Amino acid sequence: MPGIPSSTLGALDPTSDRAVFRQIADQLRDAIDRGKFAEGDKLPSETELVDHYGVSRMTVRNSLSVLQGEGLVVSEHGKGVFVRPRPPVRRLASDRFARRHREQGRSAFIVEADAAGSHPSVDSLEIKEERPTHDIAARLGGPRKVLARRRRYLLDGRPVEFATSYLPLDLARGTPIAEPNPGPGGIYARLEELGHRLDHFEEEIRARMPAPGEVKTLHLAAGVPVIHLVRTAFDTEGRAVEVCDTVMAADAYVLSYQLPAT
Template structure:
């Protein structure tokens, strides 16, 4: 344990031994004695340091993994989980200047954080609007929407999935139906179609991920997600798009600027 100094166990403490060990390692991560991507001491090293059985060490490591702090790689060991450092600036991410530069919001914000953005798993279909979407878009019963589903990655790591819904009467036959919607993304296309954007309304909730979300985002056990539902409004007040996004909570810092007047 020469590379990492961990405290000794408190034999008089009322906290279970494996939880004390987890506390020590968590504290080392919090103080950045162990940094993102660093390898934890091996089970054998931890057993020797603490004088406990292998199962006790494994229980401690399982606690850290369930909290999303570490990830186990088969045959290599346990590592401090890396998290892409992206600050999501709600007051700036949909600024028109980004679209004028040919950049969709995700690209602009990821590049601003020094990351490499990419998109995959793109699926496009004309479907009947889900009930929640129909209400937000003020559509009648059985109305159709163009659905654009995709996954976003930073430096090859999946960080969010998103499904956009645009009324079919607006998007049908346009580039919005194409896998590559063009520079500036679908918001640039909507404005080209005459729907100048005025404002967005977002609702955010935190929850544990569903099984398919764990797979799509490659989430560690215990990592929750943000579900963000955004509605885009044109200058005439008409809602023209709903985006249902699921974000890995440890990939983002959500930042909002709120006026005081």
């Protein structure tokens, strides 16, 4: 069996105070960054790494665990360890809620999925009237009850996002917004048809590690963080008409922005 080329993975430094398994993880990470292992490529097997470095199998497994914890690789039982694909969706923050998309009957998620060449779908839909949390109520101006729309978004069958929209009940009750399929262009198109022309959106974004329920809902691999985004939509009268609380698989998205310089 041919060995691993020295141009791909080097030798260990016996004088380093860095643990051996971390040195191996560093070299594998560097090889991935340099493109020696591309997206979807299989890394050398445990046996190959043991032979190359002259270490125990447990040391190699610890090295691979480091990379899995960083979300760089994924282990497939019986097949090996593979470089995780890069985010397939480019989320264009400056364009995704453009009115022209709604007028064409296309929601933001569909626009982005089409640009990525992926097939979008939605499941796990729940629609119910409920009392909002203190935070959601404050963002919406203090309604006692809201209509909550919970749904999970998938690309080519893979869960990538889970979102809950909260709308003041006086706006949403008895309208298509309360239906499983609100119609072309989504709930923003329906809000505008109801006379609430959208003026602007405010978003708060943070990255964090997922809660256990989010790992299950989004089928997240070990080490993959989430992007937690809370968006508030305002109409031209300055009223907050929707708050959307979204959790996205961080390995599925690139957040892209265009910002004015003046």
